[in-house]
Amino acid sequence: MQGTMCGIVKEARGEGLVYKTDLPIPQIGPDEILIKVKAAALCGTDLHICDWDTWSQNRVRPPMVIGHEIAGDVVEIGENVTDCKIGDRVSVESHIPCKECWFCQNDLAEICKNVELFGVTVPGGFAEYAKIRSDCAFHLDDNISYEHACMFEPMGAGVHGVEAAHVEGKTVLVSGCGPIGLTAITAAKVFGAKKVIACDLIDEKLEIAKEMGADIIINSGKCDLVAEIKAMTDGVGVDAAIDITGAGAAINNALKSVRAAGRMVCVGLPSKEVTMDLTEDLIYREVEMTGISGRRIWGTWESFAKVMQDPRYKIERIIGHEFKMADFQKAIDEVKSGVPGKMILKP
Ligand SMILES: [Zn+2]
Ligand SMILES: [Zn+2]
Numbered sequence: 001m002q003g004t005m006c007g008i009v010k011e012a013r014g015e016g017l018v019y020k021t022d023l024p025i026p027q028i029g030p031d032e033i034l035i036k037v038k039a040a041a042l043c044g045t046d047l048h049i050c051d052w053d054t055w056s057q058n059r060v061r062p063p064m065v066i067g068h069e070i071a072g073d074v075v076e077i078g079e080n081v082t083d084c085k086i087g088d089r090v091s092v093e094s095h096i097p098c099k100e101c102w103f104c105q106n107d108l109a110e111i112c113k114n115v116e117l118f119g120v121t122v123p124g125g126f127a128e129y130a131k132i133r134s135d136c137a138f139h140l141d142d143n144i145s146y147e148h149a150c151m152f153e154p155m156g157a158g159v160h161g162v163e164a165a166h167v168e169g170k171t172v173l174v175s176g177c178g179p180i181g182l183t184a185i186t187a188a189k190v191f192g193a194k195k196v197i198a199c200d201l202i203d204e205k206l207e208i209a210k211e212m213g214a215d216i217i218i219n220s221g222k223c224d225l226v227a228e229i230k231a232m233t234d235g236v237g238v239d240a241a242i243d244i245t246g247a248g249a250a251i252n253n254a255l256k257s258v259r260a261a262g263r264m265v266c267v268g269l270p271s272k273e274v275t276m277d278l279t280e281d282l283i284y285r286e287v288e289m290t291g292i293s294g295r296r297i298w299g300t301w302e303s304f305a306k307v308m309q310d311p312r313y314k315i316e317r318i319i320g321h322e323f324k325m326a327d328f329q330k331a332i333d334e335v336k337s338g339v340p341g342k343m344i345l346k347p
Helices: 044-051 152-165 179-190 203-211 225-232 248-257 278-283 299-309 325-336
Strands: 004-010 018-024 032-041 069-077 089-092 129-133 137-139 171-175 195-200 216-219 238-243 258-266 288-291 319-324 342-346
Touching: 004 325, 018 325, 032 089, 044 325, 069 129, 089 152, 152 179, 152 238, 152 258, 152 299, 171 179, 171 248, 179 195, 179 203, 179 299, 195 203, 195 225, 203 216, 216 225, 225 248, 238 248, 248 258, 248 278, 319 325, 325 342
Parallel strands: 171 195, 171 238, 195 216, 238 258, 258 288, 319 342
Antiparallel strands: 004 018, 032 069, 032 129, 032 342, 069 089, 089 137
16 A cells, blocks of 8 residues: 555654654565554553663664554455455554574464564554554454454463463462453453452552452552461462562562462563572472463463453453544653553554
8 A cells, every 4th residue: 555644653763752644654565464553552662662761772773663552454465465354353463473483383482582573673553554464463353342452462461471370270369450460360260260369559459450350359568468368278378379560579479479389470570680589489389480471372362352251351440541643642641640551542
């Protein structure tokens, strides 16, 4: 497709983003599709790119359109594309695997060693149109709105964390009740957890956790979390714990709350090294500890589609306000001032 479009651009190495109205519409290759973007969501990563922190400096190659949590309609397909057709409603997997490395060959594409990141290392989707390799498009059921479809990518980390925790029939601790933690709580219930305990430092978030399926809520700032959990599990501990916070103290508390031979899953990213007592808390107790990266392609997406349909999943608690892409700065300002929820941007 020829012509120009609007979009949010990282124009040069340095701070800031600009909204432009004269960008060329991306030209697709033989394996790619062109998506008319209907909705997008603002991510913490986009704020890092705006602020131009070290993480961004090492990955982003300006000038380019940013944004990676998007949904829209397929309007053009490349000559080799057989898995998408014009008119399909899709969302996008932001991890573009190489399909050739050892990990891709062993069904671990989410940790591909040559991964490209949509909207980070290659141009993204905060624009009227975006292109992506066709096998990175997730096909949406008709009953999923574009706004809700933008939640697959970011909330998928929470769902993947629950998948990695093997929760069926188990007592599970979810530490951290922001949007990803709340998603993990409902996901744990949907995947058959017997009991979900949610902890956070903020009572308002814990109330929402309860609405979204938590059986027990604990304000870990007001009590000794480990003692509290031991008391409610006959001194044994939870079968599995999922840390969403990435905070060292919270990770340690979650690890100590897991029973011997239980499972600990780290989802939240610590900003610095975390110290742990591996001898006492992990080795002697045979705890299994793992991390997750991104989403299983497409297992996590299909799981989340189920979670989204569950009446316990209150997606309106996950999504914040809606803005035109031209007003993206207002969305960033709201996030920075602490307004909760994922902000939606529309072309
Ligand atoms: Zn994101
Ligand atoms: Zn690969």
